[in-house]
Amino acid sequence: MPFRKILIIALLAAGMALAGCAALAPAAPVSTPDPPTVAPATATSMPVSPTATITPTPAPTLSPTPTWVVQGPKQVNVPILLFHHIAVSPIGSRYYVPPDKFEDMIKLLHDWGYQTITTSQLVDAIAKGASLPPRPILITFDDGNADNYTNAFPILKKYGFTGVLYVVVQFMNQPNYLTTDQILEMAKAGWEVGSHSETHRSLIGSPEIQRYEIVQSRQDLQERLGVPILTFAYPFGGEDNAAGDYVHFAGYIAAMGASGFAWQQGNGNLFVLQRCEIKGSDDAKSMTRFLPWLGDPEFLPTNTATATPPPTRTLVPTYTQYPTKAPQASATP
Numbered sequence: 001m002p003f004r005k006i007l008i009i010a011l012l013a014a015g016m017a018l019a020g021c022a023a024l025a026p027a028a029p030v031s032t033p034d035p036p037t038v039a040p041a042t043a044t045s046m047p048v049s050p051t052a053t054i055t056p057t058p059a060p061t062l063s064p065t066p067t068w069v070v071q072g073p074k075q076v077n078v079p080i081l082l083f084h085h086i087a088v089s090p091i092g093s094r095y096y097v098p099p100d101k102f103e104d105m106i107k108l109l110h111d112w113g114y115q116t117i118t119t120s121q122l123v124d125a126i127a128k129g130a131s132l133p134p135r136p137i138l139i140t141f142d143d144g145n146a147d148n149y150t151n152a153f154p155i156l157k158k159y160g161f162t163g164v165l166y167v168v169v170q171f172m173n174q175p176n177y178l179t180t181d182q183i184l185e186m187a188k189a190g191w192e193v194g195s196h197s198e199t200h201r202s203l204i205g206s207p208e209i210q211r212y213e214i215v216q217s218r219q220d221l222q223e224r225l226g227v228p229i230l231t232f233a234y235p236f237g238g239e240d241n242a243a244g245d246y247v248h249f250a251g252y253i254a255a256m257g258a259s260g261f262a263w264q265q266g267n268g269n270l271f272v273l274q275r276c277e278i279k280g281s282d283d284a285k286s287m288t289r290f291l292p293w294l295g296d297p298e299f300l301p302t303n304t305a306t307a308t309p310p311p312t313r314t315l316v317p318t319y320t321q322y323p324t325k326a327p328q329a330s331a332t333p
Helices: 003-024 099-111 119-128 147-158 180-188 207-225 241-250 284-290
Strands: 069-071 075-077 080-083 130-132 136-143 164-167 192-195 231-233 254-256 264-266
Touching: 075 119, 099 147, 099 284, 119 130, 119 136, 119 254, 119 264, 136 147, 147 180, 164 180, 164 231, 180 192, 180 207, 192 207, 207 231, 207 241
Parallel strands: 080 136, 136 164, 164 192, 192 231, 231 254
Antiparallel strands: 069 130, 075 264
16 A cells, blocks of 8 residues: 555544544533522511410319208208299388399398208208208299299399299289299299199188188199199198198198298198298398308498389379368359
8 A cells, every 4th residue: 555545544543533532522611600699687677576475264263062961851951031022112012022132132142152942852851861052042932923033033043043933823824923934934944833822812710711722722733834833832821730731631742831030940840831031121131130051241232222212103182082072163254
Protein backbone atom coordinates (compact mmCIF):
# COMPACT_ATOMS: atom_id res chain seq x y z
CA MET A 1 0.00 0.00 0.00
CA PRO A 2 1.40 3.37 -0.83
CA PHE A 3 2.61 5.46 2.03
CA ARG A 4 0.25 8.31 1.17
CA LYS A 5 -2.78 6.11 1.43
CA ILE A 6 -1.68 4.76 4.78
CA LEU A 7 -1.23 8.27 6.08
CA ILE A 8 -4.73 9.29 5.03
CA ILE A 9 -6.28 6.28 6.80
CA ALA A 10 -4.33 7.05 9.96
CA LEU A 11 -5.48 10.67 9.98
CA LEU A 12 -9.10 9.64 9.51
CA ALA A 13 -8.87 7.21 12.44
CA ALA A 14 -7.35 9.84 14.67
CA GLY A 15 -10.11 12.31 13.80
CA MET A 16 -12.83 9.80 14.64
CA ALA A 17 -11.18 9.06 17.97
CA LEU A 18 -11.11 12.74 18.83
CA ALA A 19 -14.78 13.13 17.92
CA GLY A 20 -15.76 10.24 20.22
CA CYS A 21 -13.90 11.73 23.11
CA ALA A 22 -15.65 15.03 22.58
CA ALA A 23 -19.04 13.30 22.72
CA LEU A 24 -18.17 11.56 25.97
CA ALA A 25 -16.87 14.68 27.74
CA PRO A 26 -19.23 16.17 30.45
CA ALA A 27 -21.22 19.27 29.58
CA ALA A 28 -20.16 22.54 31.02
CA PRO A 29 -22.10 23.53 34.14
CA VAL A 30 -25.00 26.02 33.68
CA SER A 31 -25.12 28.82 36.23
CA THR A 32 -28.44 29.03 38.13
CA PRO A 33 -29.45 32.33 39.82
CA ASP A 34 -29.70 32.20 43.63
CA PRO A 35 -33.25 32.29 45.11
CA PRO A 36 -34.37 35.61 46.64
CA THR A 37 -33.53 36.05 50.30
CA VAL A 38 -36.66 36.19 52.54
CA ALA A 39 -36.32 38.06 55.82
CA PRO A 40 -37.53 36.06 58.87
CA ALA A 41 -40.87 37.14 60.37
CA THR A 42 -40.68 39.24 63.49
CA ALA A 43 -43.19 39.76 66.33
CA THR A 44 -44.13 43.14 64.94
CA SER A 45 -44.63 41.97 61.37
CA MET A 46 -46.80 38.92 62.29
CA PRO A 47 -48.93 39.52 65.46
CA VAL A 48 -49.98 36.37 67.28
CA SER A 49 -53.49 36.21 68.84
CA PRO A 50 -53.51 34.91 72.43
CA THR A 51 -54.96 31.43 72.90
CA ALA A 52 -58.37 31.48 74.65
CA THR A 53 -58.35 29.88 78.08
CA ILE A 54 -61.47 27.79 78.89
CA THR A 55 -62.45 27.91 82.53
CA PRO A 56 -64.01 24.60 83.56
CA THR A 57 -67.56 24.88 84.97
CA PRO A 58 -67.72 23.23 88.38
CA ALA A 59 -70.37 20.56 88.81
CA PRO A 60 -73.35 21.73 90.93
CA THR A 61 -73.20 20.72 94.53
CA LEU A 62 -76.25 18.65 95.38
CA SER A 63 -77.68 18.75 98.87
CA PRO A 64 -77.75 15.25 100.27
CA THR A 65 -81.21 13.77 100.58
CA PRO A 66 -82.03 13.21 104.25
CA THR A 67 -81.89 9.56 105.15
CA TRP A 68 -85.28 8.11 105.97
CA VAL A 69 -85.54 6.26 109.25
CA VAL A 70 -88.05 3.77 110.61
CA GLN A 71 -90.57 5.45 112.90
CA GLY A 72 -93.28 3.80 114.98
CA PRO A 73 -95.06 1.58 115.60
CA LYS A 74 -97.83 2.75 117.97
CA GLN A 75 -96.85 6.41 118.02
CA VAL A 76 -95.09 8.79 115.64
CA ASN A 77 -94.47 12.51 115.59
CA VAL A 78 -96.10 13.95 112.47
CA PRO A 79 -97.64 17.44 112.53
CA ILE A 80 -100.82 17.73 110.44
CA LEU A 81 -101.71 21.25 109.33
CA LEU A 82 -105.29 22.20 108.40
CA PHE A 83 -106.13 24.95 105.90
CA HIS A 84 -109.40 25.97 104.26
CA HIS A 85 -109.01 28.91 101.84
CA ILE A 86 -105.71 30.15 100.44
CA ALA A 87 -106.91 33.60 99.38
CA VAL A 88 -107.48 37.10 100.71
CA SER A 89 -110.73 37.32 102.66
CA PRO A 90 -112.97 40.30 101.92
CA ILE A 91 -114.37 40.15 105.46
CA GLY A 92 -111.39 39.03 107.54
CA SER A 93 -112.57 35.44 107.94
CA ARG A 94 -110.38 33.12 110.01
CA TYR A 95 -110.68 30.50 107.27
CA TYR A 96 -108.70 32.54 104.72
CA VAL A 97 -104.90 32.49 104.69
CA PRO A 98 -103.48 34.99 102.16
CA PRO A 99 -101.26 33.39 99.49
CA ASP A 100 -98.17 35.40 100.48
CA LYS A 101 -98.46 34.24 104.09
CA PHE A 102 -99.07 30.69 102.93
CA GLU A 103 -95.92 30.74 100.79
CA ASP A 104 -93.91 32.08 103.73
CA MET A 105 -95.10 29.10 105.77
CA ILE A 106 -94.34 26.53 103.09
CA LYS A 107 -90.92 28.03 102.35
CA LEU A 108 -90.03 27.91 106.05
CA LEU A 109 -91.07 24.25 106.26
CA HIS A 110 -88.94 23.51 103.21
CA ASP A 111 -85.93 25.41 104.56
CA TRP A 112 -86.20 23.62 107.88
CA GLY A 113 -86.11 20.21 106.21
CA TYR A 114 -89.75 19.12 106.37
CA GLN A 115 -91.08 16.69 103.74
CA THR A 116 -94.70 15.84 103.04
CA ILE A 117 -95.85 12.24 103.35
CA THR A 118 -99.07 10.40 102.51
CA THR A 119 -101.78 9.31 104.92
CA SER A 120 -100.97 5.71 104.02
CA GLN A 121 -97.37 6.19 105.12
CA LEU A 122 -98.57 7.69 108.39
CA VAL A 123 -100.96 4.80 109.05
CA ASP A 124 -98.27 2.22 108.20
CA ALA A 125 -95.86 3.86 110.63
CA ILE A 126 -98.49 3.79 113.39
CA ALA A 127 -99.57 0.22 112.68
CA LYS A 128 -96.24 -1.54 112.15
CA GLY A 129 -93.46 1.01 111.81
CA ALA A 130 -92.35 2.45 108.48
CA SER A 131 -89.54 4.46 106.96
CA LEU A 132 -90.33 8.18 107.04
CA PRO A 133 -88.27 11.30 106.35
CA PRO A 134 -86.62 12.79 109.44
CA ARG A 135 -89.21 15.60 109.55
CA PRO A 136 -92.48 14.31 108.07
CA ILE A 137 -95.57 16.49 107.76
CA LEU A 138 -99.10 16.36 106.30
CA ILE A 139 -100.71 19.48 104.77
CA THR A 140 -104.49 19.15 104.47
CA PHE A 141 -107.28 21.29 103.01
CA ASP A 142 -110.97 21.01 103.94
CA ASP A 143 -114.06 21.65 101.79
CA GLY A 144 -112.48 21.58 98.31
CA ASN A 145 -112.35 25.32 97.66
CA ALA A 146 -111.28 26.47 94.19
CA ASP A 147 -108.36 28.49 95.56
CA ASN A 148 -106.77 25.24 96.71
CA TYR A 149 -106.09 24.67 93.01
CA THR A 150 -105.39 28.23 91.84
CA ASN A 151 -103.23 29.32 94.81
CA ALA A 152 -102.15 26.46 97.08
CA PHE A 153 -101.37 23.91 94.35
CA PRO A 154 -98.66 25.93 92.53
CA ILE A 155 -97.04 27.09 95.78
CA LEU A 156 -96.72 23.57 97.15
CA LYS A 157 -95.45 22.33 93.78
CA LYS A 158 -92.77 25.04 93.79
CA TYR A 159 -91.29 23.60 96.98
CA GLY A 160 -91.76 19.94 96.10
CA PHE A 161 -94.68 19.39 98.50
CA THR A 162 -98.03 17.69 98.08
CA GLY A 163 -101.28 18.00 100.03
CA VAL A 164 -104.44 16.16 100.97
CA LEU A 165 -107.82 17.40 99.73
CA TYR A 166 -110.89 16.67 101.85
CA VAL A 167 -113.74 17.11 99.40
CA VAL A 168 -117.47 17.54 100.05
CA VAL A 169 -119.19 15.51 97.33
CA GLN A 170 -122.02 17.93 96.59
CA PHE A 171 -119.69 20.93 96.55
CA MET A 172 -117.77 19.56 93.58
CA ASN A 173 -118.19 21.47 90.29
CA GLN A 174 -120.11 24.25 92.03
CA PRO A 175 -119.11 27.92 91.82
CA ASN A 176 -115.96 28.66 93.88
CA TYR A 177 -115.27 24.95 94.44
CA LEU A 178 -112.97 22.47 92.76
CA THR A 179 -114.00 20.83 89.52
CA THR A 180 -113.55 17.16 88.79
CA ASP A 181 -110.75 17.90 86.31
CA GLN A 182 -108.89 20.06 88.82
CA ILE A 183 -109.07 17.38 91.50
CA LEU A 184 -107.80 14.75 89.08
CA GLU A 185 -104.93 16.98 87.97
CA MET A 186 -103.88 17.45 91.58
CA ALA A 187 -104.20 13.72 92.25
CA LYS A 188 -101.98 13.00 89.24
CA ALA A 189 -99.38 15.36 90.73
CA GLY A 190 -99.27 13.29 93.94
CA TRP A 191 -102.03 14.84 96.04
CA GLU A 192 -104.40 12.61 97.98
CA VAL A 193 -108.17 12.91 98.04
CA GLY A 194 -110.27 12.11 101.10
CA SER A 195 -113.92 12.53 101.98
CA HIS A 196 -115.27 15.48 103.93
CA SER A 197 -118.82 14.08 103.81
CA GLU A 198 -121.63 14.20 101.28
CA THR A 199 -123.18 17.58 102.19
CA HIS A 200 -121.08 18.91 105.12
CA ARG A 201 -123.79 18.39 107.74
CA SER A 202 -123.00 17.81 111.39
CA LEU A 203 -122.65 14.12 112.22
CA ILE A 204 -123.72 14.32 115.84
CA GLY A 205 -126.81 12.37 116.87
CA SER A 206 -128.39 10.92 113.71
CA PRO A 207 -127.35 7.43 112.52
CA GLU A 208 -129.13 7.96 109.20
CA ILE A 209 -127.21 11.16 108.52
CA GLN A 210 -123.96 9.58 109.68
CA ARG A 211 -124.32 6.64 107.33
CA TYR A 212 -125.15 8.87 104.37
CA GLU A 213 -122.44 11.43 105.00
CA ILE A 214 -119.69 8.94 105.82
CA VAL A 215 -120.41 5.75 103.87
CA GLN A 216 -122.17 7.14 100.80
CA SER A 217 -119.63 9.93 100.31
CA ARG A 218 -116.78 7.44 99.95
CA GLN A 219 -118.66 5.43 97.36
CA ASP A 220 -119.62 8.53 95.38
CA LEU A 221 -116.12 10.00 95.35
CA GLN A 222 -114.52 6.76 94.22
CA GLU A 223 -117.06 6.36 91.42
CA ARG A 224 -116.73 9.96 90.19
CA LEU A 225 -112.96 10.29 90.50
CA GLY A 226 -111.66 6.76 90.09
CA VAL A 227 -109.05 7.26 92.83
CA PRO A 228 -108.83 5.57 96.22
CA ILE A 229 -110.55 7.44 99.07
CA LEU A 230 -108.72 6.25 102.17
CA THR A 231 -109.39 8.79 104.91
CA PHE A 232 -112.28 10.89 106.23
CA ALA A 233 -112.39 14.37 107.81
CA TYR A 234 -115.29 15.09 110.18
CA PRO A 235 -117.26 18.24 109.26
CA PHE A 236 -116.74 20.88 111.96
CA GLY A 237 -114.58 18.33 113.73
CA GLY A 238 -117.71 16.83 115.30
CA GLU A 239 -117.70 13.10 115.95
CA ASP A 240 -119.00 10.56 118.40
CA ASN A 241 -118.72 6.81 118.87
CA ALA A 242 -121.39 6.06 116.27
CA ALA A 243 -119.65 8.25 113.68
CA GLY A 244 -116.38 6.47 114.41
CA ASP A 245 -118.11 3.12 113.89
CA TYR A 246 -119.36 4.21 110.47
CA VAL A 247 -115.86 5.35 109.51
CA HIS A 248 -114.62 1.82 110.27
CA PHE A 249 -117.61 0.27 108.50
CA ALA A 250 -117.04 2.35 105.36
CA GLY A 251 -113.48 1.07 105.04
CA TYR A 252 -111.45 4.18 105.79
CA ILE A 253 -107.99 3.58 107.23
CA ALA A 254 -107.98 6.75 109.38
CA ALA A 255 -109.93 9.93 110.08
CA MET A 256 -109.03 13.55 110.78
CA GLY A 257 -110.23 15.81 113.53
CA ALA A 258 -110.51 19.54 112.99
CA SER A 259 -108.59 20.81 115.97
CA GLY A 260 -105.50 19.95 117.90
CA PHE A 261 -102.31 21.47 119.26
CA ALA A 262 -99.90 18.56 119.17
CA TRP A 263 -98.14 16.38 116.65
CA GLN A 264 -98.31 13.00 118.39
CA GLN A 265 -100.29 10.55 116.26
CA GLY A 266 -100.91 6.96 117.34
CA ASN A 267 -103.26 4.02 117.77
CA GLY A 268 -105.26 5.90 120.37
CA ASN A 269 -106.26 8.67 117.95
CA LEU A 270 -105.97 6.93 114.57
CA PHE A 271 -109.59 7.82 113.77
CA VAL A 272 -109.37 11.31 115.26
CA LEU A 273 -105.91 12.37 114.15
CA GLN A 274 -104.79 15.70 115.59
CA ARG A 275 -104.76 18.52 113.08
CA CYS A 276 -103.52 22.02 113.84
CA GLU A 277 -105.74 24.62 112.19
CA ILE A 278 -103.88 27.51 110.57
CA LYS A 279 -106.03 30.63 110.71
CA GLY A 280 -105.95 33.84 108.73
CA SER A 281 -104.34 35.63 111.66
CA ASP A 282 -101.37 33.24 111.64
CA ASP A 283 -98.07 33.75 109.89
CA ALA A 284 -94.91 31.69 109.46
CA LYS A 285 -93.65 32.61 112.93
CA SER A 286 -96.85 31.75 114.78
CA MET A 287 -97.17 28.52 112.81
CA THR A 288 -93.98 27.25 114.41
CA ARG A 289 -95.84 26.60 117.69
CA PHE A 290 -97.27 23.50 116.00
CA LEU A 291 -93.89 22.13 114.85
CA PRO A 292 -91.92 19.50 116.79
CA TRP A 293 -88.63 20.36 115.07
CA LEU A 294 -87.35 23.89 114.65
CA GLY A 295 -84.57 25.12 112.41
CA ASP A 296 -82.25 28.03 111.83
CA PRO A 297 -84.01 31.30 112.81
CA GLU A 298 -82.26 32.87 109.83
CA PHE A 299 -84.96 31.36 107.62
CA LEU A 300 -87.79 33.09 109.47
CA PRO A 301 -89.32 35.85 107.33
CA THR A 302 -88.79 39.41 108.46
CA ASN A 303 -91.65 41.43 109.82
CA THR A 304 -93.29 43.24 106.95
CA ALA A 305 -96.53 45.15 106.88
CA THR A 306 -99.33 43.37 105.06
CA ALA A 307 -101.30 45.64 102.77
CA THR A 308 -105.01 45.81 103.52
CA PRO A 309 -106.91 44.58 100.45
CA PRO A 310 -109.41 47.02 98.96
CA PRO A 311 -113.09 46.25 99.54
CA THR A 312 -114.62 44.00 96.91
CA ARG A 313 -117.95 45.81 96.89
CA THR A 314 -119.12 49.41 97.09
CA LEU A 315 -120.24 50.33 100.56
CA VAL A 316 -123.90 51.29 100.80
CA PRO A 317 -124.79 54.39 102.86
CA THR A 318 -126.38 53.52 106.17
CA TYR A 319 -129.60 55.43 105.58
CA THR A 320 -130.36 53.42 102.44
CA GLN A 321 -129.23 50.15 103.99
CA TYR A 322 -131.39 50.56 107.09
CA PRO A 323 -134.05 53.22 106.30
CA THR A 324 -135.90 54.53 109.33
CA LYS A 325 -138.88 55.71 107.31
CA ALA A 326 -140.10 55.57 103.76
CA PRO A 327 -138.72 58.33 101.57
CA GLN A 328 -141.24 61.10 100.85
CA ALA A 329 -142.24 61.87 97.30
CA SER A 330 -141.05 65.24 96.11
CA ALA A 331 -143.78 67.91 95.72
CA THR A 332 -144.81 68.68 92.19
CA PRO A 333 -144.43 72.41 91.45
